[in-house]
Amino acid sequence: xxxxxxxxxxxxxxxxxxxxxxxxxxxxxxxxxxxxxxxxxxxxxxxxxxxxxxxxxxxxxxxxxxxxxxxxxxxxxxxxxxxxxxxxxxxxxxxxxxxxxxxxxxxxxxxxxxxxxxxxxxxxxxxxxxxxxxxxxxxxxxxxxxxxxxxxxxxxxxxxxxxxxxxxxxxxxxxxxxxxxxxxxxxxxxxxxxxxxxxxxxxxxxxxxxxx
Numbered sequence: 001x002x003x004x005x006x007x008x009x010x011x012x013x014x015x016x017x018x019x020x021x022x023x024x025x026x027x028x029x030x031x032x033x034x035x036x037x038x039x040x041x042x043x044x045x046x047x048x049x050x051x052x053x054x055x056x057x058x059x060x061x062x063x064x065x066x067x068x069x070x071x072x073x074x075x076x077x078x079x080x081x082x083x084x085x086x087x088x089x090x091x092x093x094x095x096x097x098x099x100x101x102x103x104x105x106x107x108x109x110x111x112x113x114x115x116x117x118x119x120x121x122x123x124x125x126x127x128x129x130x131x132x133x134x135x136x137x138x139x140x141x142x143x144x145x146x147x148x149x150x151x152x153x154x155x156x157x158x159x160x161x162x163x164x165x166x167x168x169x170x171x172x173x174x175x176x177x178x179x180x181x182x183x184x185x186x187x188x189x190x191x192x193x194x195x196x197x198x199x200x201x202x203x204x205x206x207x208x209x210x211x212x
Contacts, residue, residue, distance in 0.1 A: 010157040011148040017164055018141030025134020034083040036121025037094050041072040041079075044106070044115045053100050056091060058109040065089035069107055069116065081121065094120040155204045163197035 049055065058069060064082075068089050072080035082088065093102045098117055105116045141160065148157045170192055 005152070007152045007154050008149055010154060010161060011145040014148070014157045014161055015142045015145035017161070018138040018145065020138075021141065022135055022138035025131050025138070035085060035088075037082050037088055038119040038121050039068055039072045039080045039082075040117045040119075041069070041107075041114050044113050046113055048115075049106050049113060050100050053104075053106045055106045055108050055113070058107055061091060061107075062089055065091050068092070069109060069114070072116065073109070073114065092116070092118045094118050096120060155201065158204060159197060159201045162200045163193060166196050167193045 056065075058066060061069065064087055068080060068082065072078060088094070092105055095103055096119070098104045098119070103118050105118065107114045107116055144160065145157060147153065167189075170189055
């Protein structure tokens with residue numbers, strides 16, 4: 001029969017938190033490693049179309065091209081994002097610099113004219129960096145949890161859980177909007193998380209968990 005001791009419960013909670021962090025990372029970055037292609041569209045009149053523009057007929061576009069145009073028009077903000085080279089329409093070009101026929105395309109669709117702006121999104125490698133961060137944090141939490149169970153440590157998982165709860169509480173506030181200075185906000189958040197966490201570590205040691 002498996003027995004649960006006082007060392008197991010906080011460690012198991014920490015392991016569960018670590019698993020949830022990894023799952024959150026996978027959900028937050030569902031297209032990790034795949035290139036991103038951004039689209040924005042607006043209705044224009046025939047007189048607004050430059051003379052050098054090649055007007056593309058919607059019916060002559062590829063299936064991917066028709067999907068991009070229709071989805072972008074139907075979206076609430078007239079923007080649409082796709083991922084993966086296999087979904088990229090061959091008739092559109094994507095880069096950081098837009099000019100007529102290269103990043104700025106004109107479409108004839110259902111008797112109306114549209115200006116479609118296409119942009120190459122951030123490189124997919126950045127997704128792996130963020131996903132790796134989620135995996136690292138979750139993996140470390142799970143590793144510490146099993147370490148604490150094996151060697152009957154209580155102080156470490158309790159402190160980490162407290163720090164995570166404090167960080168979660170801060171993230172639910174509007175503190176990130178206090179300033180446009182990113183370094184200042186990060187410094188404030190780290191201070192609000194690290195200082196109470198260190199105090200909790202100290203207090204746990206004072207009340208008898210110093211060897212745990």
